[in-house]
Amino acid sequence: MLDRLVENALDFLERSLADFDTAPKYSVIHFYAAVELFLKARLLAEHWSLVVAKRQDPDLKKFESGDFQSVTLDEAADKLDKVLQSPLTQAELSQFRNLAKHRNRMVHFFHEGATAKAQDDLKQQVAMEQLKAWYFLNRLLLERWDAVFGKWRKALAKVTAALKNHHEYLQVIYDHVKPEIDAKVAAGSTIEECPSCGFQAAEAEEILGDFKHRNCFVCQFEAQCLTV
Numbered sequence: 001m002l003d004r005l006v007e008n009a010l011d012f013l014e015r016s017l018a019d020f021d022t023a024p025k026y027s028v029i030h031f032y033a034a035v036e037l038f039l040k041a042r043l044l045a046e047h048w049s050l051v052v053a054k055r056q057d058p059d060l061k062k063f064e065s066g067d068f069q070s071v072t073l074d075e076a077a078d079k080l081d082k083v084l085q086s087p088l089t090q091a092e093l094s095q096f097r098n099l100a101k102h103r104n105r106m107v108h109f110f111h112e113g114a115t116a117k118a119q120d121d122l123k124q125q126v127a128m129e130q131l132k133a134w135y136f137l138n139r140l141l142l143e144r145w146d147a148v149f150g151k152w153r154k155a156l157a158k159v160t161a162a163l164k165n166h167h168e169y170l171q172v173i174y175d176h177v178k179p180e181i182d183a184k185v186a187a188g189s190t191i192e193e194c195p196s197c198g199f200q201a202a203e204a205e206e207i208l209g210d211f212k213h214r215n216c217f218v219c220q221f222e223a224q225c226l227t228v
Contacts, residue, residue: 001048002044005037005044006037006041009037009041010152010155010159015030016028016034017165020123020127021123024119024123025110031130031133032099032103035096035099038137039077041149042084043079045148046084048060049063052071053068053069053071054075056068056069073100086144088140091136095129095133096133096136102125102126123169124172127170127219128170128218131197131221134160135195166197173219177217191203194214194216194218195223196216201216202214203216203217211224
């Protein structure tokens with residue numbers, strides 16, 4: 001059952017990447033579906049009843065037949081924290097909530113962009129969101145939850161490689177902010193490669209020891225990261 005759920009999540013990721021160029025609306029919807037499924041898979045690895053929404057009584061037969069309501073993002077986060085004692089960080093939950101909000105806008109209010117520029121702007125926004133979300137999700141799956149998801153390491157690596165195609169949509173942003181980055185360097189700031197989008201555009205400030213706060217001028221990724 002766990003394997004099927006993870007394979008479904010990977011399938012949604014594959015669909016999301018395939019839809020990115022021609023149907024960014026569905027890319028957003030499918031990407032968020034994958035994120036939710038991975039969180040539910042972590043709950044399922046502990047016990048099937050944790051996947052059932054709080055407002056329902058767990059029923060194994062209904063669960064096995066798919067006749068049940070599953071947890072929302074916030075319900076999943078609550079159970080990961082209180083039941084599994086493996087909570088999402090505030091940065092992870094915040095990024096996943098941003099995806100959820102964008103997914104809801106796509107489902108309920110999206111209209112195709114009337115101009116090529118509107119389409120390009122949308123793709124830039126989607127690329128930034130997905131790269132940031134994947135940075136957090138991929139580390140979550142293969143570091144803190146490696147005991148559950150480690151067997152899918154190769155499949156997840158393929159997703160990471162495929163997401164590099166998003167970089168071309170962020171190149172125009174990099175070109176636009178490059179003078180600002182150069183000015184920061186000239187003033188003595190440290191600029192490093194962004195762990196999310198891969199551009200040499202993340203201002204790094206030392207916090208304590210090997211921990212640095214990074215803020216990317218291209219994709220707006222912001223987090224405290226360990227330098228290795």
